[in-house]
Amino acid sequence: GNSVTQMEGPVTLSEEAFLTINCTYTATGYPSLFWYVQYPGEGLQLLLKATKADDKGSNKGFEATYRKETTSFHLEKGSVQVSDSAVYFCALYSNTGNQFYFGTGTSLTVIP
Amino acid sequence: NAGVTQTPKFQVLKTGQSMTLQCAQDMNHEYMSWYRQDPGMGLRLIHYSVGAGITDQGEVPNGYNVSRSTTEDFPLRLLSAAPSQTSVYFCASSYLRQGNEQFFGPGTRLTVL
Numbered sequence A: 001g002n003s004v005t006q007m008e009g010p011v012t013l014s015e016e017a018f019l020t021i022n023c024t025y026t027a028t029g030y031p032s033l034f035w036y037v038q039y040p041g042e043g044l045q046l047l048l049k050a051t052k053a054d055d056k057g058s059n060k061g062f063e064a065t066y067r068k069e070t071t072s073f074h075l076e077k078g079s080v081q082v083s084d085s086a087v088y089f090c091a092l093y094s095n096t097g098n099q100f101y102f103g104t105g106t107s108l109t110v111i112p
Numbered sequence B: 001n002a003g004v005t006q007t008p009k010f011q012v013l014k015t016g017q018s019m020t021l022q023c024a025q026d027m028n029h030e031y032m033s034w035y036r037q038d039p040g041m042g043l044r045l046i047h048y049s050v051g052a053g054i055t056d057q058g059e060v061p062n063g064y065n066v067s068r069s070t071t072e073d074f075p076l077r078l079l080s081a082a083p084s085q086t087s088v089y090f091c092a093s094s095y096l097r098q099g100n101e102q103f104f105g106p107g108t109r110l111t112v113l
Helices: none
Strands: A003-006 A011-016 A017-023 A023-026 A032-038 A044-049 A056-059 A062-065 A075-077 A087-093 A098-101 A107-112 B006-009 B010-013 B017-024 B030-036 B042-051 B053-055 B065-066 B076-078 B087-094 B108-112
Touching: A003 A087, A003 A098, A011 A017, A017 A098, A017 A107, A017 B076, A023 A032, A023 A087, A023 B010, A032 A062, A044 A062, A098 B030, A098 B042, B010 B017, B017 B030
Parallel strands: A011 A107, B010 B108
Antiparallel strands: A003 A023, A017 A075, A032 A044, A032 A087, A044 A056, A056 A062, A062 A075, A087 A098, A087 A107, B006 B017, B017 B076, B030 B042, B030 B087, B042 B053, B065 B076, B087 B108
């Protein structure tokens, strides 16, 4: 079956610290992988994506690389800002199930 | 483009009442879905549709009905509300193709007393 396992939170970092949020998946076929971000009181919005092995998605200083050998899609940012405080969701889409599968979300708080 | 719109934004119901949460998209997406978001549970899929006239159950379908008579609209009906249905509900849509992301609505916060 298809599933996403995401690093438990909450995560609290100081401004300019390095961020890693771990995400691993199980999937049949060749899924697409996504990171979404949810700011307080809002819906989810796409942060970045990768559609095949070894692809790197990047946006707003965040990066994640699709690693088929370790079935992982870890989110990284070199220097976080207070404005990055949000909940981050890892997700996959598999066309063998016609569904998107989401992790449980990781809450990030960045303190000045 | 308005994207994905949801109404209402907030709703309070009494146990046993019924209501419909509205969702519409103007991007001609084939795929539409409903999720509920509860603390510590992430997003759980309620129902989804791959096109007009086609719906299917997700992980937590009990107590909810859907229909898809047009490409644009995908309403979610609560048949007899229960306190366990207190949650934030999100509608999302996408093209049904590998690599295409889902677009989310702003959510409906529902409280059942």
